[in-house]
Amino acid sequence: MKKNTEDFLVSLYTTMYKIRNFEEQAIKLYRQGHIRGYFHPYLGEEAIATGVCAAMDGKDYITSTHRGHGHCLAWGADLKIMFAELLGKENGYCKGLGGSMHIADYTKNNLGANGIVGSGVPIAVGAALGISIRKEKQMVSTFVSDGGSNIGSFLEGLNLAAAWKLPVLFVIENNQYAVSTRIEDSTAETELYKRGIGFGLESVRLDGNDVLEVHKIAKSFIERCKNGEGPFLMECVTFRKSGHHVNDPGLYLPKEKVDYYKLHDPLLIGKKHLIELAGLSEIDIVEIEKVAMAEIKAAIDFAIKSPEMSEENFLKFVEEY
């Protein structure tokens, strides 16, 4: 196995591991009262953001959702600044003013999580519109989930991007539930990639828990976007490993599905790739995890010790509104 393939697989796994443990640690912080408000964990969906973002480069753009921590981390966000934002601290990505549902990094082309389902989609289309006017070799990936695929913003965004032939990759994270509503109860066509076909986009449905499969398809669509062949749509089938938000035990999730996805877990699949394709041992993997975990712990420490914005600084903002 070539060294660069090994490195690549390790980096995919490391990213997924960091997302998983960022969320799990942040949930602990939530329970301890360090984090308040809404917090929608990306647990179980790590392979999607990881596979897609690994196929993009820093000049491209992403828009995210209310379940956005994974997208930010896969895009390369700094763990320290992420935790600081979740804790409402002044050195967080949004100075503690945005919080979990609004993390963004406009300096690095992360156009942000969004508290309004679907609203990131037309914004992604607009970023792509700018790219096409400027004639740059860039593209935009926009994440949305199954519930969000029923809202006008998404459907209008699809049509606009297709009509204007824009470099957008629509990534549907089909976790099969919108809060407690089953996908079967909210749409008569549950194979969501067909929404793309209906608007004239080349669209595929794939296993969203297999990071290599996600990456392979994303890579081809992204390259083709940059060659002016966009837009494209990929429907990544996945499942939430938790309730809708930290305070939802998710009791409505059927046991058979929960059990199936326990085994069909993106991290387990990623581990399998490391062992079978990169020839790593369990011990090698434990080492990788240790390093990542140390980074997470240090980031938490940093966030807890960081100061909040003072009233005085906040009032300076007020003056400008």
Add this chain to the structure above:
Amino acid sequence: MVNVLNAARELMYREALNEALKEEMDRDDKVFIMGEGIAERGGSYKVTEGLLEQFGSKRVFDTPISENGFTGAGVGAALTGMRPVVEILFVDFTMLILDQLINQAAKFRFMSGNTARVPMVLRTQGGVGNGLAAQHSQSLEAIFYHIPGLKLVMPSTPFDAKGLLKAAIRCDDPVIFIEHKLLYMNKGEVPEEEYIIPLGQADIKKEGKDLTIIAWSGMVPKVMEAAEILMKEGINAEVIDPRSLVPLDKMTIINSVKKTEHVLIVQEAVRRGGVGSDISSIIQEEAFDYLDSPVKILGGLNIPCPFNLNLEKMVVPQVEDIVRAAKEVVYSE
């Protein structure tokens, strides 16, 4: 004025709303409810719990995340004889349905020369909570207040919530019914026997003589707390809750102003362009000669709501702010 009849039991705000829905659905088969997660899950704030079991899935059902679409479906059903109660999870999301509310529902009665009616209730929920940040913490009543053709109700107590929701469902015009996320667990007396509170009747939550404080929704409990503190400091405030902002019970407000000669309006919404400004202008037009000092409006800061909890407290009036503002009004000479 309707008052607590047989002051027997206490209910939470959300339970009172639930009872109103049950009673009205029981009374009239044309009443049905739809919204996100309202059926099996019983709603984010449990307001619709038990309704699916009692009334079945034809009259209690979950919608896809298609707010503009299902609100429009509510308008169409209402226009053709049904009485939908449509739930939008957060008032912030009503920004997605403004065409159906403002260009459609609010206009049909008028545009049809009074032949069409839209008896729909749009239930939603607003206000600052605990760290829900800028897109889930707004108070947007001024937008609806501005539109002729919409009624606007914002109850502050379980008793008011129940009586007003029943009136809203029976109303033949579209009613925007905005609850407050911090009130759902508040308890208050609600009589066993049926009652209705007509839209357009303010309630005097506390009688007083030195100052009129006007507040609605989530600000009412804070104003009541402030009034107690003021009482100890020798200021006897009268607290008026309009309960419905459209129609607005001007008489109760003006009569109170004539008595106290001092007015403080407290609104959670940002200060600029709020309902408070309009109430203030009504008072100046209709009771200027009685005023002993300028009408003061204490509103939210003109800024989106920050996520950080300490900063969040700064953007909406707190009890101390209300006490301070009240003193400014009374001692302003």
